[in-house]
Amino acid sequence: MRNKLLKRLTSGLLITALTAATFTACGSSDNSAATLDAGTTDSSKETGSAAGFRTLDEIKESGTINIGVFSDKSPFGYVDENGEYAGYDVYFAERIGKDLGVEINYVSTEAANRIEYLQTGKVDIILANFTVTEERAQEVDFALPYMNVALGVVSPSDAVVESLDDIGADDQVIVISGTTAETYLTKNYPDIKLQKYDAYAEAKTAFENGNGVAWANDNTEVIAFSIENEGYTVGIPSLGDNDTIAPAVTKGNETLLTWLNDEITSLGDEQFFHADYEATLLDTYGADYEDTLVVEGGKVQ
């Protein structure tokens, strides 16, 4: 009897507690959003810390900028054998630190926590191969782009596929499940037969064995593949919607965003990102794709 009562009581309490927790969680996030709005509208010289981010002046004053980069995505952001951060994103980060006159504190981020880091103000800038999408732009503020990404198609050099219209009715194209390439081809070329693989290694083996006439993937991936493996050519280096990669700051951090945009524009004059490409990406992607991948001065061609 007593035991039954206890069980009922605890399960009842548990449910109420969980529901309460859910509601408070929703409520408090509304609250914080509200205070953030209030903060930005009330005072024009708002202090960033109250709003969850640091303004340009606060960063300069503290002498350190926190930049979130990948630490295991060579050649964009990685750690070299001496424990130093390096890569295309890091090359740019170093320049930001130099031009701001502050030290850089690199934070190792994962694809899944980049937005969270910005929204809590735990980093000032994310420079982690961050593709600009509409959904993300609602959560964070993107600066001007510094790199292009698109889809690419690689095929054997003796039968290069230069247009998706060339693909015959019986030919199959290899894709990796869940990638943009799969979504794009299914949507725009429903007649092309796809051969889907779950992992990169499987798709690679299948392609090398000639199971498909071509392999569609992110253009950086297929370009790297064609350079590492003899006998393959990227017939279509840029396909579909051209996405860009850009630095991101916390939503509402106008001062830092403006500074970043000015910085990217002015770096265009000295062809900074071409120099960045040559220093970090040339080994992986070769000189042929420099103009396909690099965005200079924030202007997409």
Added chain:
Amino acid sequence: MANLGIDVLFKGTNFLRLLQGLWVSVEISLVSVAISIILGLLVGVLMTLNKLWLKAILKIYLEIVRIMPQMVLLFIVYFGTTRVFGWDITAEAAAIFVFSFWGVAEMGDLVRGSIKSIPKIQFESAYALGMDKKQTYFYIILPQTIRRLIPLSINLITRMIKTTSLVMMIGIVEVLKVAQQIIEANRKASPNAAFGVFAVVFLLYFIVCWPISRLAVYLEKRWA
């Protein structure tokens, strides 16, 4: 023999970095394990007391720990507290808090189970000898409980050590993250490095966990 890529570990300071990463994992897990054992004993005893409200609270606590994946807890404590309360706690503190929060609950439940498994006659004999409640627990029940606890808690402790790999999600660079960094940085030069490097990481985890299970065997024999 195929190149397993272990040589990448000897480039630059790679191996040293791997050991530093291991130390980060060990540090976080040792602190959390220490807190879990001490507070877990206390919580376990509290769980056996016949107080309805206390039982209810501890039950809710245990259920929360059981239901919530550790990853979610890490995100809530590290990012959530900043978002909601504006607290800026370090990633290490957040990690230790989460692992202790988890450890105390599970340890507490193990202690509760072990105390419950002590025959009622042990309590009754102690009372018959004129011991009070405190003395009974301290001299009679807890020593027997701890002996039963050893194999159970070793499972929890080694599991905690291995689960510290999740802290990479809140920006802490621990042994597994360093391993991934090393593999990725050498992706072109030695594409097979993943096998060799992960084999070494396996060995490092083994070196950390094995003495703990040896110690458990020793204590079990000694206190038997």
